[in-house]
Amino acid sequence: MTTLFDPITFGDIEAGNRIVMAPLTRNRAGPGALPTALMATYYEQRATAGLIVAEATQISAEGQGYRGTPGIYNDAQTEAWRHITDAVHEQDGRIALQLWHVGRISHVSLQPEGQAPVSSTARRANAQTFTAKGFEEVSKPRALRSDEIPRIVAEFAEGARRAIAAGFDGVEVHGANGYLLEQFLRDSINDRTDQYGGSEDNRLRFPLEVMAAIAAEIGAGRTGLRLSPVTPVNDAGQDSDAQGLFNHLIEHLAPLKLAFIHVIQGATGGAREGVPFDYDALRSRFKKGNPVSAWIVNNGYTRALALEAVESGRADMVAFGRPFISNPDLVARLRFDELLAAMDSETLYGGDAAGYTDYPELEAVPVGSEHRVGSDSWQAAARSGSAVQIIAGAVKKE
Numbered sequence: 001m002t003t004l005f006d007p008i009t010f011g012d013i014e015a016g017n018r019i020v021m022a023p024l025t026r027n028r029a030g031p032g033a034l035p036t037a038l039m040a041t042y043y044e045q046r047a048t049a050g051l052i053v054a055e056a057t058q059i060s061a062e063g064q065g066y067r068g069t070p071g072i073y074n075d076a077q078t079e080a081w082r083h084i085t086d087a088v089h090e091q092d093g094r095i096a097l098q099l100w101h102v103g104r105i106s107h108v109s110l111q112p113e114g115q116a117p118v119s120s121t122a123r124r125a126n127a128q129t130f131t132a133k134g135f136e137e138v139s140k141p142r143a144l145r146s147d148e149i150p151r152i153v154a155e156f157a158e159g160a161r162r163a164i165a166a167g168f169d170g171v172e173v174h175g176a177n178g179y180l181l182e183q184f185l186r187d188s189i190n191d192r193t194d195q196y197g198g199s200e201d202n203r204l205r206f207p208l209e210v211m212a213a214i215a216a217e218i219g220a221g222r223t224g225l226r227l228s229p230v231t232p233v234n235d236a237g238q239d240s241d242a243q244g245l246f247n248h249l250i251e252h253l254a255p256l257k258l259a260f261i262h263v264i265q266g267a268t269g270g271a272r273e274g275v276p277f278d279y280d281a282l283r284s285r286f287k288k289g290n291p292v293s294a295w296i297v298n299n300g301y302t303r304a305l306a307l308e309a310v311e312s313g314r315a316d317m318v319a320f321g322r323p324f325i326s327n328p329d330l331v332a333r334l335r336f337d338e339l340l341a342a343m344d345s346e347t348l349y350g351g352d353a354a355g356y357t358d359y360p361e362l363e364a365v366p367v368g369s370e371h372r373v374g375s376d377s378w379q380a381a382a383r384s385g386s387a388v389q390i391i392a393g394a395v396k397k398e
């Protein structure tokens, strides 16, 4: 029986276990949307995840929607990411970059020359973003012209090329949470009358072009996609036929042989089962013909739910978001069924090391040696699953 702690090869990526660190925006990039040394420490601390999906990262200045998010559209950013991928690889971890265009979830103060954000529509979202002034209503967007869309597709592919140049093991396209791809997919948002709007095939066109361009640029075995078929976040109204839309999206994607699909079940950060949706219907469509690709599930997973998801075969990997914020050694804590530390929600977005890199690991002594959690021998013991005695909290042995 396959367990959460077993290694997995999906696409061209080999991971030591099936626990994914979900992408988490933390708004700590430097001026010029540059990744920082503090970010390298943060990701290095979490490198025992089978795969880290690094935080959403804009593919262009226009793709930015929040203050302090990193970019992957110039040489300085690409160089700076290299320090982060090196730090994770030195711990034998794997890291993919989440490629992001926010579309209309932005504010003129974050856009080049104060221009309007762009979207599939000119209708403003009833949503907020995080600017230099704190939380503000998003700005009214401008609907993209049909002839501008190839530029954005090319920027996604260029972001993917840069991500691989920066040492990432792969990329995850952000097709979730009401951002640009969903603004094209859902008929509740997309009000276009050109070849990118109207019929289901037309609404699928832009996301499919993005995925095909990236797969052609870096290889499908390093390319994944994140989806959230029914999430309401960022004013993403339900599609009139979400099941049909996402079934067909997956059917069209299957021949590309992507490395993974990462699906947020239900309302991101909220109820997983509030809106009826058959996720297994998507998984079976994807896995048919893609047996070595990973089906990653997310949203509100506990240890017990994650173990069950992998052991039952309903998922190949499980992504944890909030638990990774306050538990850098989450993999070890899950492995040994240790208590999880609570997250401080005051320090999520922006700031310094507080609430970012200062969450402690449990102290631990691998049996027969004297090393703390985080030391090389701890990492090796945690990966191999050999017996480890946890000192802090309840003492447990495998």
Ligand SMILES: Cc1cc2nc3c(=O)[nH]c(=O)nc-3n(C[C@H](O)[C@H](O)[C@H](O)COP(=O)(O)O)c2cc1C
Binding pocket: 022, 023, 024, 025, 026, 055, 056, 098, 174, 176, 177, 226, 264, 268, 269, 298, 299, 300, 301, 319, 320, 321, 322, 323, 348
């Ligand atoms: C602080 C914070 C930042 C997030 N940033 C992103 C992001 O950059 N990209 C994304 O796709 N989801 C983002 N999410 C959603 C998480 O990846 C995840 O889907 C959500 O937290 C539910 O998983 P969990 O219950 O394991 O936390 C974010 C969530 C939180 C709490």
